[in-house]
Amino acid sequence: DQQVKQNSPSLSVQEGRISILNCDYTNSMFDYFLWYKKYPAEGPTFLISISSIKDKNEDGRFTVFLNKSAKHLSLHIVPSQPGDSAVYFCAARGFSGGSNYKLTFGKGTLLTVNP
Amino acid sequence: ETGVTQTPRHLVMGMTNKKSLKCEQHLGHNAMYWYKQSAKKPLELMFVYSLEERVENNSVPSRFSPECPNSSHLFLHLHTLQPEDSALYLCASSQDWGEALFFGSGTQLSVL
Numbered sequence: 001d002q003q004v005k006q007n008s009p010s011l012s013v014q015e016g017r018i019s020i021l022n023c024d025y026t027n028s029m030f031d032y033f034l035w036y037k038k039y040p041a042e043g044p045t046f047l048i049s050i051s052s053i054k055d056k057n058e059d060g061r062f063t064v065f066l067n068k069s070a071k072h073l074s075l076h077i078v079p080s081q082p083g084d085s086a087v088y089f090c091a092a093r094g095f096s097g098g099s100n101y102k103l104t105f106g107k108g109t110l111l112t113v114n115p
Numbered sequence: 116e117t118g119v120t121q122t123p124r125h126l127v128m129g130m131t132n133k134k135s136l137k138c139e140q141h142l143g144h145n146a147m148y149w150y151k152q153s154a155k156k157p158l159e160l161m162f163v164y165s166l167e168e169r170v171e172n173n174s175v176p177s178r179f180s181p182e183c184p185n186s187s188h189l190f191l192h193l194h195t196l197q198p199e200d201s202a203l204y205l206c207a208s209s210q211d212w213g214e215a216l217f218f219g220s221g222t223q224l225s226v227l
Contacts, residue, residue: 043205043218093213101213105158
């Protein structure tokens with residue numbers, strides 16, 4: 001059973017517009033959420049994170065929103081640029097037993113920003 | 116070199132071969148990880164080492180054997196793999212266990 005879901009496998013956006021990537025989770029005990037970006041033939045790169053005690057975190061063009069009651073988070077990119085075209089992974093941190101942390105990843109969303 | 120470095124980038128091996136994947140981190144981190152990424156599946160955690168001690172083994176078959184000789188190096192020894200083990204194997208590190216991960220570029224493994 002997937003605890004972190006990215007229901008849109010792909011998203012296409014025009015350059016300069018806003019990109020909104022969505023992520024849903026089922027485990028209310030997750031305490032920390034992260035977004036990663038992955039280009040082909042490279043490893044994922046950490047982008048932005050948010051603690052469960054916050055509802056918004058902003059870093060330049062990237063903003064992550066967390067709605068705990070809906071168990072939903074989203075990544076907003078504005079304005080979108082062609083270089084943002086990549087696969088975006090949502091990840092959530094929780095306990096895997098005892099004091100063990102574990103990051104659970106979604107399947108990813110392929111963002112294409114068209115010039 | 117900076118960041119997390121993985122070698123080789125690509126590996127093709129037969130089911131009877133023995134090979135090793137290597138990972139080195141230059142970030143001074145205390146935790147290192149092996150992840151597996153199969154097509155159309157989420158990243159799967161395989162192993163976690165924290166301060167050179169294995170702290171998580173996520174039900175991985177014994178044909179995968181990790182080794183962490185020091186806090187900067189991590190190996191994944193492979194033997195008698197199956198074709199379904201073909202995947203992208205990613206190494207990552209973090210300052211401490213549970214913190215944001217920094218990934219290497221991965222080894223694309225094909226088992227014939």
